[in-house]
Amino acid sequence: MVNRYFxxxxxxxxxxxxxxxxxxxxxxxxxxxxxxxxxxPSVQYIIADSSRNSxxxxxxxxxxxxxxxxxxxxxxxxxxxxxxxxxxxxxxxDQVGANVNxxxxxxxxxxxxxxxxxxxxxxxxxxxATKSTNTSLLAGLGTxxxxxxxxxxxxxxxxxxxxxxxxxxxxxxxxxxxxSAGVVFPFGAKMSEFRDDDHDSVRNEKDLCPNTPAGTEVDxxxxxxxxxxxxxxxxxxxxxxxxxxxxxxxxxxxxxxxxDQVVDRLDRCPNTPxxxxxxxxxxxxxxxxxxxxxxxDRCPNTPTGVQVDQNGCALDDDQDxxxxxxxxxxxxxxxxxxxxxxCELDSDEDGIVNHLDKCPNTPRGVKVDERGCEIxxxxxxxxxxxxxxxxxxxxxxxNKSLQEALAILKRYNNTKxxxxxxxxxxxxxxxxxxxxxxxxxxxxxxxxxxxxxPANLRTAGKGEAEPIADNHFEKGRAQNRRVELHILE
Numbered sequence: 265m266v267n268r269y270f271x272x273x274x275x276x277x278x279x280x281x282x283x284x285x286x287x288x289x290x291x292x293x294x295x296x297x298x299x300x301x302x303x304x305p306s307v308q309y310i311i312a313d314s315s316r317n318s319x320x321x322x323x324x325x326x327x328x329x330x331x332x333x334x335x336x337x338x339x340x341x342x343x344x345x346x347x348x349x350x351x352x353x354x355x356x357x358d359q360v361g362a363n364v365n366x367x368x369x370x371x372x373x374x375x376x377x378x379x380x381x382x383x384x385x386x387x388x389x390x391x392x393a394t395k396s397t398n399t400s401l402l403a404g405l406g407t408x409x410x411x412x413x414x415x416x417x418x419x420x421x422x423x424x425x426x427x428x429x430x431x432x433x434x435x436x437x438x439x440x441x442x443x444s445a446g447v448v449f450p451f452g453a454k455m456s457e458f459r460d461d462d463h464d465s466v467r468n469e470k471d472l473c474p475n476t477p478a479g480t481e482v483d484x485x486x487x488x489x490x491x492x493x494x495x496x497x498x499x500x501x502x503x504x505x506x507x508x509x510x511x512x513x514x515x516x517x518x519x520x521x522x523x524d525q526v527v528d529r530l531d532r533c534p535n536t537p538x539x540x541x542x543x544x545x546x547x548x549x550x551x552x553x554x555x556x557x558x559x560x561d562r563c564p565n566t567p568t569g570v571q572v573d574q575n576g577c578a579l580d581d582d583q584d585x586x587x588x589x590x591x592x593x594x595x596x597x598x599x600x601x602x603x604x605x606x607c608e609l610d611s612d613e614d615g616i617v618n619h620l621d622k623c624p625n626t627p628r629g630v631k632v633d634e635r636g637c638e639i640x641x642x643x644x645x646x647x648x649x650x651x652x653x654x655x656x657x658x659x660x661x662x663n664k665s666l667q668e669a670l671a672i673l674k675r676y677n678n679t680k681x682x683x684x685x686x687x688x689x690x691x692x693x694x695x696x697x698x699x700x701x702x703x704x705x706x707x708x709x710x711x712x713x714x715x716x717x718p719a720n721l722r723t724a725g726k727g728e729a730e731p732i733a734d735n736h737f738e739k740g741r742a743q744n745r746r747v748e749l750h751i752l753e
Contacts, residue, residue: 296408304449346358384402472487
């Protein structure tokens with residue numbers, strides 16, 4: 265007879281759906297079990313088949329099982345339950361059973377482990393009128409729950425088919441539904457020993473470094489790699505290719521005692537004063553060969569042979585015929601034509617002096633770039649560097665294209681500009697779209713901080729939608745990570 269609460273068809277559909285979802289969710293996560301035996305006592309609530317003419321009953325079970333691998337367990341189970349007969353029949357009936365069950369487990373993490381269960385066994389039914397032993401079959405689903413390091417909880421629901429055809433004359437085999445709750449005591453290793461709590465693919469029992477940060481490369485003992493053997497692990501080593509036996513700082517980089525950007529191992533002048541310009545060997549150099557080191561030379565571009573003072577500046581540094589004291593443009597290029605103030609001529613009055621003007625005959629009123637040529641198309645800012653996982657510019661003063669754009673906007677302080685951010689294709693389209701707008705806004709903020717009228721600036725983000733190079737290669741992706749300034753009017 266069909267149970268008054270559940271049907272086999274419903275349970276079968278639930279089992280199929282349960283199995284499908286668990287398989288799709290699993291990506292080799294930790295199991296709550298190792299290859300080990302366990303014992304599991306439980307209490308049971310039996311929803312009796314309506315044909316039994318009885319109320320629902322209470323019972324218990326004790327299972328002894330073994331986990332063969334991360335998915336398969338087999339257990340032997342004994343169970344007992346007692347049900348009250350209805351008023352017409354009177355009395356009670358007892359059931360004692362023994363099953364062999366197979367469990368198919370689906371590890372999904374360190375807390376829950378769902379499973380499917382199926383079993384076969386014998387069930388003895390003892391009523392006031394008859395006593396018989398018959399074959400029973402069961403199928404169901406449940407879950408283990410990690411309660412502590414050595415105890416798990418267990419919940420499951422089962423469909424039970426009892427082939428008994430004697431206790432009630434002319435009755436079909438009985439279909440009961442069993443709800444079970446219990447505990448599991450694994451034998452042997454504690455559960456924490458075979459988990460991988462830091463997810464570095466080395467189980468706790470073998471992991472000598474159990475708190476490795478997520479995503480860190482580790483060796484067979486679970487500890488962070490140090491590829492160059494300098495005593496600084498790869499995840500914090502800013503200089504991962506340090507030569508063998510080299511002394512390094514806490515960042516894994518070679519020492520530079522005088523902070524001149526030349527490491528001590530290569531520095532021929534290890535005691536260079538602070539802020540001194542040095543050559544590749546770490547020694548101060550005199551770029552203009554005027555006898556004054558660059559670090560002290562206030563006029564580092566003095567022409568060769570010009571007499572200089574202790575500051576490295578010539579009486580007429582640029583030799584433009586205008587004395588320094590009256591020279592409003594003291595660094596005029598050698599041979600350039602100047603006016604009475606010592607400043608170079610700008611014949612086409614485009615704001616770019618003649619010796620820098622690559623387009624000397626620009627029409628009046630035309631906006632030009634730093635070369636003195638008409639601005640056509642967007643001003644493309646590339647090589648911009650942002651701080652890690654941030655939209656904050658890193659060292660914007662070092663970016664030539666950004667500084668040239670700032671100079672242009674200062675020269676044409678009423679120009680309307682649209683600032684458009686672009687990204688490469690790494691990451692989702694939605695993330696890149698948001699990132700491109702944020703970085704366009706960062707450029708706008710930088711320009712405003714340096715004197716550009718915010719009313720003249722608008723921003724937009726295009727994300728990865730408008731590449732100018734192939735995103736399959738790093739060089740192309742670097743070109744696509746850009747910000748463009750579009751002159752509107």
